[in-house]
Amino acid sequence: MAHTVVAQTLPSGVPTGLAGLEEVALRTLGFFVGAILIYTVGRLLVVPTVAGLVRSRNRNNPTIETATETYVHVLVVVAAAVAGVIGAGYGGALTDASIVIAAISLVVGAASQNVIGSLVSGLFLIADPDFNVGDWIAWSGGEGTVESVDFRVTRVRTINNETVTVPNTELTTNALTRPYGRERYRITEQLDVAYADDAELALMTLVETAREDDRVLDDPPPNARIVAFGGTALTIQAEYWVSDPMDVNLVEVRSDFRRRVKRRFDEEGLTLGPASTHELSGDLSVDVAERVDAE
Template structure:
C-alpha cells in the first residue's frame, strides 16, 4: 500500500497564512457591521428624535447631529472591527503605527478637518439655520442642509449647489431679509422735467397692487439719487419664501408693469444721454 502523500510545506504555510487573513477579515467585517447596524438602526434615530424634540424651531441642529453622529459611528465601528480582528494590542503598543496614522491624517485630512470645524461653527451660529435665505460672495439661496463637508443651498433658479463650509466661514454672509421673506429692490430713472412726486406715487401704487408683494411690511418708494441726467427713484417690496419663487420672473414682471404704467401716465423715463432731441421731419415733392 502506498502511504498518504502530504502537501508540500510551503503550500501548507501559504494556506495557513490565507486562513489567518480571511479569519481576521471576517472578524473585522463582523465587528464593523454589528456596531454600524446597531448605530444606524437604534442609536442615530434615538438621538435624532431627542435633538428634534428639544430644538423644534432649529432643523439645523437636527441635520448636523445626524451627519456628525454617522461620522463618529463609522470611526467607532472601524475601531471595533480592528479590535475584533485581533489588532487592538498592535494599535495600543506600537508608537510607530500611531505616529504614522497621525501623520497621514494630518497631511491628507487638512481640508476635511477644516471643513468639519467650519461646519461646527456654522451649526453653532444661531443666525445660520436651515430655511434661511443667505447671500455671500459666491452666490445666494436658501439653506437646505449643513453637511459634514459642505452646506447645500437652493438657488433662486431652483438649483441645488454644494458650498464648502470653509468658503462660508471665510465670506461675509448677508442675511438681512429674515427667514420667510425676501426684499426686492427695483430702480428706475426719471427725467428731470417730469413730476417726481407723481412718479413716486404711481410706483408706490404699482408695488402695492403687485400680487406677489406682501402687505407686511408694506411696499415703499423713495428718491435715492439726483444724477447728472436723471432722478433715480426706487421701489421696495417683500415677497414670501424665495425658495418657492422664481426671482427672475418676479423682477421681470414688475419691470414690465412699471414700464407700462409709466407709459400710460405719460411719465418719461430718463434719456440715455444729457441731450434729448425732439422735432419732426417733413418730406415734400420738389416737382412743380
C-alpha cells in the same frame, strides 16, 4: 500513500499554505461581521435616537439637527471600523500608542490645509445662532437658502433651484447678508426718471404696480423712495416682499413687475431711464489757407 500539508511560516510571522488562507478568511470575515454589526446598530438606533433628542431640545435650530446627524453618523462609521479591526483579531494594535499616533499623523498630513480649514469653519457655522438651515443668505458669490452644513461645504439652493456647494471658509471669511428672514424675501428695484417728471407720481405708480401682484405680501406693504440725484436723472427705488423664495419664482416676479412698470409709466407719461443730454456752447472758427503753386 498519505500526504501531509504543512503550513509554513514566513519570517515576518505571516502563515502560508492552506492554514494561512483559512486564517486570512476568518480574519476578513471577523472584520466585516464586526463592522457591519456596529454600523447597522448605530445607523438604525444610535443616529435616530441622538438626532431625536437634539431635535426635541432645538426645535428652532435645524442647523444643529442636521449637523448632529452628520457628525454622529461619522462617529458610527469610525466605531464600525474599530469593531472590524477588533473582530479581525488586531485589537491589540489599537492599544499601541505609537501606532495610533502614526495613523493620526498620516491622516493629518494627507489632509490639505483647505480641508482642515473648511472643517473648522463648518463647526463655527454650526455654532453660530444667526446661521441656520432654512435661512436666506447673500454673500459675494451669490444668494440662496441654506440646505445643509457639512464638514467641508455648505449647500445652498439658489433662486433658479440650483444647488451650490460653497466652501465653509468662504462663508466664514466673507461678509454675509441675511436681511430677509426665513419666511419672506425683499425684492429691490432701482430705476431712473427724468427730473422734469412728477417724482411723487412715479413713486406712487411703483407702489401701486407692486400691489397688483398677488404674490406680493401686504405686510410689510410695498414702498418706494428717492435714493439718489443723478447727473441727468432721478434714481428711485421700489421695495416689496414675497413669501419664501423657494415657494415663488423670483425671476418671474421681477420680470412681471418690470413689464407692468414700463406699461404704467408709458400710460402716465413718465420718462423711464431718460437719455443723457448735455448742452454744448461756444464758437467754432475755420481758417482757410490759400495755396499758391509756384510756377
